[in-house]
Amino acid sequence: MLRRERKDLELALNVYAPKKIKEWGHIMRFLPIDQIQEGMYLARNVLGNDGRILLVKGTKLTKSYLQKLKELNYRFLYIGETPEDFEFRGPVSDETYTKAICTVRDSMIRAAKYQSLDLPAVIEVADFMLDEVMEEGVVYNIIELKNHSNYTYLHSVNVGVLSVLLGKALKLNRRQLKEMVTGALLHDIGKVYIENPILEKVGRLSAPEYEKVKRHPQYGFDLLRGHPELSLLSAHVAYQHHERADGSGYPRGLTAEQIHYYAKIVMVADSYDAMTSGRHYREAMWSHSALAELQAAAPEKYDPKVVSVLSQVVALYPVGSVVLLNNMEVATVCDVTLKKIKLKLLTGKNKGQKLELSRNSRLKIERRLS
Numbered sequence: 001m002l003r004r005e006r007k008d009l010e011l012a013l014n015v016y017a018p019k020k021i022k023e024w025g026h027i028m029r030f031l032p033i034d035q036i037q038e039g040m041y042l043a044r045n046v047l048g049n050d051g052r053i054l055l056v057k058g059t060k061l062t063k064s065y066l067q068k069l070k071e072l073n074y075r076f077l078y079i080g081e082t083p084e085d086f087e088f089r090g091p092v093s094d095e096t097y098t099k100a101i102c103t104v105r106d107s108m109i110r111a112a113k114y115q116s117l118d119l120p121a122v123i124e125v126a127d128f129m130l131d132e133v134m135e136e137g138v139v140y141n142i143i144e145l146k147n148h149s150n151y152t153y154l155h156s157v158n159v160g161v162l163s164v165l166l167g168k169a170l171k172l173n174r175r176q177l178k179e180m181v182t183g184a185l186l187h188d189i190g191k192v193y194i195e196n197p198i199l200e201k202v203g204r205l206s207a208p209e210y211e212k213v214k215r216h217p218q219y220g221f222d223l224l225r226g227h228p229e230l231s232l233l234s235a236h237v238a239y240q241h242h243e244r245a246d247g248s249g250y251p252r253g254l255t256a257e258q259i260h261y262y263a264k265i266v267m268v269a270d271s272y273d274a275m276t277s278g279r280h281y282r283e284a285m286w287s288h289s290a291l292a293e294l295q296a297a298a299p300e301k302y303d304p305k306v307v308s309v310l311s312q313v314v315a316l317y318p319v320g321s322v323v324l325l326n327n328m329e330v331a332t333v334c335d336v337t338l339k340k341i342k343l344k345l346l347t348g349k350n351k352g353q354k355l356e357l358s359r360n361s362r363l364k365i366e367r368r369l370s
């Protein structure tokens with residue numbers, strides 16, 4: 001980059017400091033709830049803990065809605081200037097996503113109470129997900145799926161969706177995808193046998209607490225293999241998702257040759273979702289930082305091929321990201337597929353105009369601002 005260009009870029013970055021970005025919040029963004037004002041519109045459905053729709057997309061947010069959502073521990077919402085602001089679609093429909101959350105939740109409750117599962121329900125939801133994700137051109141918009149207050153069920157469903165996208169790109173057939181996603185949806189089911197205070201602890205776990213947490217893959221495997229109608233390979237997804245290629249994982253310290261391919265896929269989906277989620281003890285990472293971290297950890301920890309496919313199926317700039325373009329203008333991402341990124345300009349003489357990045361060969365994203 002020429003010195004002058006660099007100077008322009010630095011200038012632009014100063015001008016578009018976070019304070020300025022906040023002012024664009026009303027256009028269409030994924031925002032921390034504290035920055036959301038009355039009168040803004042919800043751009044995505046807000047789901048309750050049971051997976052049902054709590055507030056429907058297009059709802060005008062009132063003071064009491066915002067207060068209630070804060071009390072319910074929602075930290076971020078998708079908001080728009082008008083109810084029609086968002087045009088993109090996620091990898092699965094809201095209905096299937098809601099159904100998947102309900103099913104994972106019911107499975108966990110049932111496993112904790114009766115040590116059993118309603119497998120047909122899980123298998124049915126896996127089928128729904130496959131039907132939708134098998135369509136061409138779907139990209140995983142990671143932030144889109146974070147519109148929920150309950151991490152456990154949400155995480156399981158996210159890992160399921162991302163595993164299917166990875167498996168599909170890695171050319172698994174439908175039977176294999178189904179075996180894998182069933183295991184992915186239930187990969188953390190063994191956590192229901194670990195005390196809540198440990199799972200919800202803020203800050204570092206003590207050594208004995210960590211030892212307890214490390215038992216959840218074994219607990220999950222023991223529960224799942226007791227169901228003969230479930231493929232043993234699905235049970236092994238739960239058993240092996242914390243193993244690592246160099247033998248540093250748990251519970252058995254398996255090495256690359258000993259870990260099943262499904263588990264190699266699901267562990268990448270699991271780590272990526274954990275990194276980009278921002279639990280209460282840690283800030284969420286942006287997709288490109290999480291990808292860079294996983295690439296640095298492969299091949300010691302992860303299958304390099306799975307990690308390289310991940311960068312093709314997750315959106316580097318998810319819907320709602322604010323980006324700086326190489327012409328020093330700022331835009332927000334309003335739609336992403338495998339082949340195109342659609343932007344809406346936030347600055348310049350064409351402010352408000354929408355454009356497709358691939359149709360403008362000279363236009364590039366310089367960096368993500370928010």
Ligand SMILES: [Fe+2]
Pocket residue numbers: 187188216241242
């Ligand atoms: Fe886990």
